[in-house]
Amino acid sequence: MLTAIPRDETRPVRARLMDIALRCFAEQGYHAVGLRQLASELGLRAGSLYAHIDSKESLLRDLIEDGYDQLIESARQVLYAKPRPAKPLRALIRHHLDYQTEHAAWYFLATIEARHLPREQCNEIIELQRQYAALLQEALPANPAHPNPKGMTEHMIGLLNGTPQLKPRWQEVRRLDGWEVDLEQLILRQWLRPSQSANA
Numbered sequence: 001m002l003t004a005i006p007r008d009e010t011r012p013v014r015a016r017l018m019d020i021a022l023r024c025f026a027e028q029g030y031h032a033v034g035l036r037q038l039a040s041e042l043g044l045r046a047g048s049l050y051a052h053i054d055s056k057e058s059l060l061r062d063l064i065e066d067g068y069d070q071l072i073e074s075a076r077q078v079l080y081a082k083p084r085p086a087k088p089l090r091a092l093i094r095h096h097l098d099y100q101t102e103h104a105a106w107y108f109l110a111t112i113e114a115r116h117l118p119r120e121q122c123n124e125i126i127e128l129q130r131q132y133a134a135l136l137q138e139a140l141p142a143n144p145a146h147p148n149p150k151g152m153t154e155h156m157i158g159l160l161n162g163t164p165q166l167k168p169r170w171q172e173v174r175r176l177d178g179w180e181v182d183l184e185q186l187i188l189r190q191w192l193r194p195s196q197s198a199n200a
Helices: 013-028 037-040 044-050 056-079 090-102 104-111 123-139 147-166 179-191
Strands: none
Touching: 013 037, 013 056, 037 147, 044 056, 044 147, 056 090, 056 104, 056 123, 090 104, 090 123, 090 147, 123 147, 147 179
């Protein structure tokens, strides 16, 4: 169970609402949480939330988008650090795993609860996912012969996103020490053997 976020009346209402919604959506599931509950935790009436959000769907979308923005920006800092990492792919894999651990509630929303958003609300999220995939692809060594770099990157993200699923509950995710080396080797083997990855 996540630790309850203490009420801080000095913070803007929207910032407090985002924190509370992130916790409640992750702990209870998006559909199980109503605006009345969120308003109650803020000490407000449900109707007053519409001064800060358009809808519950837009709140979920904004939470997911904000998390991707942070993920992308922090990944760029890792990839473009000076000096550049000697093993950029390994560095990004380590960063990805750490981000999952440190932002477990967001990760749950982005990979599980995002299915509740209508297609028209997902365009910006899809674009952010593409930007992140491009960073991971940039970390791969050059291989012009590979027939499907985009497909390979999608499989790589799927592999990385699946690692916390080894735990029975998302709240129990722990830092996967040393996994970045094994995952890097697995990804590179597939990336550098295009004949086996062409139809992946």
